[in-house]
Amino acid sequence: MKIIVKNARLSFNDLFTSKSINGGAPKFTATLICSGETKLKLANKEGVQVVVPHSKLQEVCEKVLKEKFGKLPAKADNWAYNKADGTTTRDEYINDDGDYWAGFDAETFYISAGKAEAKCKNGKMTILDQRREAIEENSGLLFSGCYVNAVLDVYAYDGDSGKGVTASLEGVQLLRKGEPLGFAKINAESEFDEEEIDADDDDAASMM
DSSP states (O other): EEEEEEEEEEEEEEEEEEESSSTOOEEEEEEEOOOOOOEEEOOOSSSOOOEOOOOOGHHHHHHHHHHHHOOOSOOOOOOOOETSSSOOOOOOOOOTOOOBOTTTOOOOOOEEEEEGGSSSSSOOOOOOOOOBBOGGGGGOOOBBBBBBEEHHHHHHHETTTEEEEEEEEEEEEEEEEEOOOSOOOOHHHOOOOOOOOOOOHHHHHHHO
16 A cells, blocks of 8 residues: 655664565665654545645554455554554564664654665655655765655555564655754764974974
């Protein structure tokens, strides 16, 4: 089921260079942090496009599961929409120090999506700016912390590991810049102290 995520914050991502996870096919991936400003655009029962809160993604996931299996399975993993406290399918979203990753806390809901490089047009993820023009990797325009829109295809599956629902990432659009996640900007000038100048160095500098 196609949905458009509006105004989510981009976190961990491999959008320009695909990566293999646990020996699988190389993928482009993105994690989208949801807030009260994050909305979904999707078709309702009448086929009319509506805008709803991101929490409706849980209903979307249940809907695609029911459509595939005829009813909601007793157990089904949801890899598309999770809460950072670990109460849903995915583990708690914390680092090795036991702290939540930058941009997350216990109440954060987030969306995970990815797409195999082999299934992408020309082997690249569709990444656009506000004017729908392509963003190049070396442009520096898109980074973790930016706010984005994304097109997803949410679907159910039945595999060796069991039943579940996941999301294919079809494209990302930059909405606006945000504070970078994962590192702090350093003002080098403010980090240095004034140091005494050695007399010999001072004389040598005056002769140059």
